[in-house]
Amino acid sequence: xxxxxxxxxxxxxAPAAFAxxxxxxVAIVQLEGGTKTTARIIGGERVKIGDRVVQSxxxxxxxxxxxxx
Amino acid sequence: xxxxxxxxxGKTAFGAFPDRDLRSLAVEAGRKCLENGQARPDQxxxxxxxxxxxxxxxxxxxxxxxxxxxxxxxxxxATRFEAACASGGSAFFHAVSxxxxxxxxxxxxxxxxxxxxxxxxxxxxxxxxxxEVSGEIAAGSTFPSLFGMIARRHxxxxxxxxxxxxxxxxxxxxxxxxxxxxxxxxVITLEQALNARMIAEPLGLYDCSLxxxxxxxxxxxxxxxAGEFNRKPVRVLGIAQASDYLALDQxxxxxxxxxxxxxxxKAYELAGLGPREVEFAEVHDCFTIAEVIATEDLGFCERxxxxxxxxxxxxxxxxxxxxxxxxxxxxxxxPVGATGVAQICDVVxxxxxxxxxxQLTRHSIGLAQNLGGSGAxxxxxxxxxx
Numbered sequence: 001x002x003x004x005x006x007x008x009x010x011x012x013x014a015p016a017a018f019a020x021x022x023x024x025x026v027a028i029v030q031l032e033g034g035t036k037t038t039a040r041i042i043g044g045e046r047v048k049i050g051d052r053v054v055q056s057x058x059x060x061x062x063x064x065x066x067x068x069x
Numbered sequence: 070x071x072x073x074x075x076x077x078x079g080k081t082a083f084g085a086f087p088d089r090d091l092r093s094l095a096v097e098a099g100r101k102c103l104e105n106g107q108a109r110p111d112q113x114x115x116x117x118x119x120x121x122x123x124x125x126x127x128x129x130x131x132x133x134x135x136x137x138x139x140x141x142x143x144x145x146x147a148t149r150f151e152a153a154c155a156s157g158g159s160a161f162f163h164a165v166s167x168x169x170x171x172x173x174x175x176x177x178x179x180x181x182x183x184x185x186x187x188x189x190x191x192x193x194x195x196x197x198x199x200x201e202v203s204g205e206i207a208a209g210s211t212f213p214s215l216f217g218m219i220a221r222r223h224x225x226x227x228x229x230x231x232x233x234x235x236x237x238x239x240x241x242x243x244x245x246x247x248x249x250x251x252x253x254x255x256v257i258t259l260e261q262a263l264n265a266r267m268i269a270e271p272l273g274l275y276d277c278s279l280x281x282x283x284x285x286x287x288x289x290x291x292x293x294x295a296g297e298f299n300r301k302p303v304r305v306l307g308i309a310q311a312s313d314y315l316a317l318d319q320x321x322x323x324x325x326x327x328x329x330x331x332x333x334x335k336a337y338e339l340a341g342l343g344p345r346e347v348e349f350a351e352v353h354d355c356f357t358i359a360e361v362i363a364t365e366d367l368g369f370c371e372r373x374x375x376x377x378x379x380x381x382x383x384x385x386x387x388x389x390x391x392x393x394x395x396x397x398x399x400x401x402x403x404p405v406g407a408t409g410v411a412q413i414c415d416v417v418x419x420x421x422x423x424x425x426x427x428q429l430t431r432h433s434i435g436l437a438q439n440l441g442g443s444g445a446x447x448x449x450x451x452x453x454x455x
Contacts, residue, residue, distance in 0.1 A: 006222070006323075007218040007219070007221045007222040007225070007323065008218060008221060009214045009217030009218045009221060009269045009270050009271075009272075010217075010267070010269070010270040011209060011210070011211055011213075011214045011217075011269050012266070012267045012268055012269060012270070013189070013193065013211065013213060013268045013269065014190070014193070014209070014211065015190060015193045015194040015197055015209075015211055016188070016190040016191055016193070016194050017194065018209045019190055021209070023267075024209055026208055026209050026210050026214055026218070027218075028218055028317060028318045028323070036318040036319070037204075037318055038204060038205035038208045038210060038316070038317065038318045039208050040208050040209055049221065049222070049225045058208070059208075
């Protein structure tokens with residue numbers, strides 16, 4: 001499943017359960033078909049509004065740039 | 070429907086009070102309110118409590134009779150209302166509705182929260198339970214991060230800047246510094262706001278309201294009974310509550326709050342006036358971006374213009390539409406369940422011309438907007454001199 005980043009944030013002050021993972025990025029991703037979901041962004045690369053992302057388990061990662069030609 | 074008035078107000082100071090428990094804060098506000106309204110406990114026919122998470126913060130449940138009996142009110146209906154950060158506003162809405170409908174003549178609305186006995190990480194977790202726990206919260210969202218995503222999208226669509234948000238923080242701290250009951254009576258600069266540590270990007274420390282303890286109460290009565298209370302009654306001109314999805318990702322557009330727009334439309338209609346006639350407002354600035362969007366959704370400025378409206382000084386005490394002359398949640402503090410009731414106290418205080426150094430020159434019609442969660446509940450109340 002792929003989608004487009006609708007909005008994002010980087011959480012610095014995390015709840016107790018996720019404190020060790022902070023800072024981490026969370027985004028609202030608009031999926032193909034239009035529905036939106038909130039998910040963690042993984043893979044080490046930050047995303048911004050409009051970026052294409054690919055689902056990876058319950059999270060998303062930035063889609064690798066397609067090779068030209 | 071009967072005309073309804075607020076005849077008494079009472080508040081504790083807002084702050085971190087390690088020696089005070091939830092009930093002692095509530096009782097202090099309730100007693101001050103009875104005294105201010107010159108009312109006796111036996112004149113109160115029902116007790117409406119606004120409280121978000123007393124059981125999680127303190128372990129005590131069944132809070133409404135726990136507090137009403139401590140105030141000397143025996144046998145009357147006593148009920149707790151929970152609507153996240155709009156718990157206080159919702160209790161007020163239901164109390165006013167019951168008096169309007171003729172169910173009671175005189176009731177007390179009291180809002181309270183005791184938050185500082187828990188660690189910030191635990192408070193963050195409890196507050197997050199006002200979002201959709203199985204979805205956005207499970208993904209690691211916090212309340213600051215939900216409003217961070219709202220801010221990011223607002224910036225993307227309308228060109229709102231961090232400087233615009235900082236202008237809200239600077240203005241609210243400037244006002245709160247004049248409020249003897251405020252949690253953080255401290256003036257801040259634009260640079261301090263911009264350079265503070267990040268909480269949830271793009272929101273920094275000064276974009277976020279405070280974790281506070283506190284309580285506030287009002288007495289609501291039928292206008293024809295107001296004379297018994299020997300205080301300048303303030304009329305409830307219009308009031309409405311509206312709702313929306315809990316989860317941000319369910320909404321078509323996160324840069325506006327449909328529940329705010331719906332509640333405002335209904336409240337304006339009942340009051341027979343519009344945003345132009347509102348002379349000042351207390352709005353729900355849980356985060357600076359929330360105040361920016363509130364000024365748009367309430368019709369004080371055009372959609373997308375809220376940030377520039379703040380930076381232009383329009384919402385300062387001397388501006389065209391003073392917003393949060395009390396200091397707002399930002400500087401006054403945000404004991405969640407108390408907030409919506411405290412906003413009513415602040416509006417009443419301005420209308421009665423009792424706001425001291427914060428007193429506005431135009432103060433006969435005021436609006437209070439109380440938001441729950443990331444917009445799933447909103448209560449808008451419009452009050453006026455009678």
